[in-house]
Amino acid sequence: MSAxxxxxxxxxxxxxRPRKVAVAGAEDIVVLKAVxxxxxxxxxxxxxxxxxxxxxxxxREHQIDISDFSIFDASLEQAAKTAxxxxxxxxxxxxxxxxLQTSDLLRAVLDRENGLHSDKTSVLSHVSxxxxxxxxxxxxxxxxxxxxxxxxxxxxxxxxxxxxxARGLGIEKPRVAVLAPVEVVNSEMPATVDAALLAVMxxxxxxRNCIVDGPLAMDVALSExxxxxxxxxxxVAGRADILLMHNIDVGNSVIKSFVIGxxxxxxxxxxxxxxxVVLTSRSDSDQSKLYSIACxxxxxxx
Amino acid sequence: MSAxxxxxxxxxxxxxRPRKVAVAGAEDIVVLKAVxxxxxxxxxxxxxxxxxxxxxxxxREHQIDISDFSIFDASLEQAAKTAxxxxxxxxxxxxxxxxLQTSDLLRAVLDRENGLHSDKTSVLSHVSxxxxxxxxxxxxxxxxxxxxxxxxxxxxxxxxxxxxxARGLGIEKPRVAVLAPVEVVNSEMPATVDAALLAVMxxxxxxRNCIVDGPLAMDVALSExxxxxxxxxxxVAGRADILLMHNIDVGNSVIKSFVIGxxxxxxxxxxxxxxxVVLTSRSDSDQSKLYSIACxxxxxxx
Numbered sequence: 001m002s003a004x005x006x007x008x009x010x011x012x013x014x015x016x017r018p019r020k021v022a023v024a025g026a027e028d029i030v031v032l033k034a035v036x037x038x039x040x041x042x043x044x045x046x047x048x049x050x051x052x053x054x055x056x057x058x059x060r061e062h063q064i065d066i067s068d069f070s071i072f073d074a075s076l077e078q079a080a081k082t083a084x085x086x087x088x089x090x091x092x093x094x095x096x097x098x099x100l101q102t103s104d105l106l107r108a109v110l111d112r113e114n115g116l117h118s119d120k121t122s123v124l125s126h127v128s129x130x131x132x133x134x135x136x137x138x139x140x141x142x143x144x145x146x147x148x149x150x151x152x153x154x155x156x157x158x159x160x161x162x163x164x165x166a167r168g169l170g171i172e173k174p175r176v177a178v179l180a181p182v183e184v185v186n187s188e189m190p191a192t193v194d195a196a197l198l199a200v201m202x203x204x205x206x207x208r209n210c211i212v213d214g215p216l217a218m219d220v221a222l223s224e225x226x227x228x229x230x231x232x233x234x235x236v237a238g239r240a241d242i243l244l245m246h247n248i249d250v251g252n253s254v255i256k257s258f259v260i261g262x263x264x265x266x267x268x269x270x271x272x273x274x275x276x277v278v279l280t281s282r283s284d285s286d287q288s289k290l291y292s293i294a295c296x297x298x299x300x301x302x
Numbered sequence: 303m304s305a306x307x308x309x310x311x312x313x314x315x316x317x318x319r320p321r322k323v324a325v326a327g328a329e330d331i332v333v334l335k336a337v338x339x340x341x342x343x344x345x346x347x348x349x350x351x352x353x354x355x356x357x358x359x360x361x362r363e364h365q366i367d368i369s370d371f372s373i374f375d376a377s378l379e380q381a382a383k384t385a386x387x388x389x390x391x392x393x394x395x396x397x398x399x400x401x402l403q404t405s406d407l408l409r410a411v412l413d414r415e416n417g418l419h420s421d422k423t424s425v426l427s428h429v430s431x432x433x434x435x436x437x438x439x440x441x442x443x444x445x446x447x448x449x450x451x452x453x454x455x456x457x458x459x460x461x462x463x464x465x466x467x468a469r470g471l472g473i474e475k476p477r478v479a480v481l482a483p484v485e486v487v488n489s490e491m492p493a494t495v496d497a498a499l500l501a502v503m504x505x506x507x508x509x510r511n512c513i514v515d516g517p518l519a520m521d522v523a524l525s526e527x528x529x530x531x532x533x534x535x536x537x538v539a540g541r542a543d544i545l546l547m548h549n550i551d552v553g554n555s556v557i558k559s560f561v562i563g564x565x566x567x568x569x570x571x572x573x574x575x576x577x578x579v580v581l582t583s584r585s586d587s588d589q590s591k592l593y594s595i596a597c598x599x600x601x602x603x604x
Contacts, residue, residue, distance in 0.1 A: 132563050134562075134563055134564065134565050135562070135563055144483070148483075148490070148491065179555055180554075181446070181450075181550045181551060181553075181554035181555070182554075188450070189450065189550070189551075191551050217554060217555075217558060218554065218555045218558035218559055218562060219558045219561070222562050222563070223562050226585065229584070229585040230585070245555065246551045247551070248483045248491070249482070249483060249491075249493050249548045249549070249551065249552050250551050250552050250555050250556075251483075252482075252483035252484075252519060252520065253481055253483070253519075253520045253547065253552050253555075253556050254552075254555050254556055254559050256520035256521045257520055257556050257559040257560055257563070257564065258559055258563045258564070259521070260436075260437070260520060260521050260524050260525050260528075261434050261436055261437055261524070261559070261560045261563075261564035261566065262436065262559065262560070262563035262564035262565075263436050263564075264563065282531070283528065283531040283532070
């Protein structure tokens with residue numbers, strides 16, 4: 001992706017002002033580079049939690065300027081707790097995973113007393129923010145990474161999380177397509193049944209701030225031409241902002257298909273806690289990492 | 303897709319000589335155009351089964367030259383049976399759906415006495431032949447259209463069908479990736495369990511003429527870079543020819559993601575009967591229709 005083009009994309013998801021990001025386990029060169037880049041682009045203000053000596057050593061070795069960043073010295077065991085407490089105290093806006101294990105970070109987030117899961121009815125779910133150069137549009141996909149086989153109630157919560165993310169990214173009333181292999185209700189295809197139920201739940205005010213429709217197949221969700229061809233009447237079809245996928249089998253493969261086979265730029269954020277949580281992976285491209293941070297900053301900032 | 307580029311693709315899947323395609327319900331302008339084009343490209347020799355008067359009228363109206371094609375006059379009810387019997391008698395090599403319903407065509411194929419399902423242990427499954435301009439490669443995906451929620455035994459049969467298709471397309475020993483969200487066996491993720499079992503079945507000679515590995519996530523199946531990054535050791539990872547997807551929820555969404563979000567050219571054929579069956583849809587692009595016919599002709603011809 002060309003630099004100019006990428007800059008335009010970042011502009012689309014840029015928060016109104018830089019947001020404070022608490023990095024748990026910041027002694028990680030990939031993460032340090034990403035947050036330093038985000039800082040220089042006025043997207044985020046990093047607060048580094050971790051082994052101070054190690055962080056400074058890494059920054060020196062890789063010539064990363066971290067002189068403007070706050071550092072909270074903490075062991076790897078303590079880093080997640082420290083980062084979480086910064087958010088709890090209102091000193092940071094979002095959380096980011098550094099060197100530690102995802103499970104350790106989430107344990108700190110979900111901690112009953114000191115965690116960030118104050119709304120116990122909420123579900124933690126992963127929302128991918130993909131930009132497709134072929135479709136020339138952004139879409140939010142959930143969930144390819146975290147929730148495995150959600151029931152109807154969990155799916156409703158996942159929509160709420162994705163809607164919150166979409167609104168943070170400036171989509172005031174997102175269109176949610178609940179995906180299935182066909183557009184008709186077929187009692188032998190659970191995805192179609194859940195989709196129809198979620199659509200009605202939306203009409204009855206049980207899922208708010210969005211327009212939910214389903215069952216819709218992927219082509220009908222995204223392509224106006226497919227909608228015309230199949231003669232589907234829907235406020236969502238052809239222009240879905242959010243794609244809710246039946247389970248992790250679908251979500252994981254679809255998201256990776258868009259990235260590998262569709263050159264999509266992908267960011268991702270965990271929603272459902274008191275603050276967005278960014279998990280970038282070592283294998284993410286630098287652009288993808290920055291895109292994730294910018295999306296999360298925009299989500300918690302707007 | 304540019305014409306020159308498309309010609310190269312067709313060259314890749316061209317049968318050694320034109321194959322005889324029996325069209326059931328040929329009084330369909332979309333199908334007539336497609337088979338006429340295939341004829342002019344020396345890919346197929348159409349045999350038209352259907353209302354002769356209607357077929358000739360349509361051809362005249364749309365200036366399609368069908369003077370070289372055999373026509374078997376038959377009512378719409380009889381057209382499928384006529385086309386099937388042509389294959390049974392060795393007068394045609396493959397079947398193609400015209401105006402009639404898919405279910406009516408398949409009923410004729412599956413007819414116990416006069417059908418094309420002589421190996422009763424085989425399963426009818428749909429194999430998509432996708433060419434990705436981004437990955438610059440062909441891959442076979444199964445099943446996004448026909449088999450819904452296959453058990454282990456059915457999945458093994460589906461692999462056999464896809465392998466037969468791949469070999470027809472010139473891939474002598476196809477690499478089969480059984481997809482799942484992760485690369486480890488997790489008893490709470492049925493896709494990973496089936497994948498591991500299918501891999502072992504392959505090693506024990508229960509699934510032949512191919513190399514099966516799984517569980518593999520989509521990125522690891524297709525991208526050498528992802529393989530290196532995750533440190534997966536596999537003969538299949540990074541270069542899968544066939545992608546077996548857990549069920550129709552995954553298959554349908556993934557295939558449509560590749561087409562809509564990845565500009566893939568898609569052909570498709572039903573395998574498992576005595577001859578390949580082509581079902582092109584009115585919404586397929588002209589290139590896609592021709593690609594389907596060429597793939598099927600190559601599959602039954604080689």
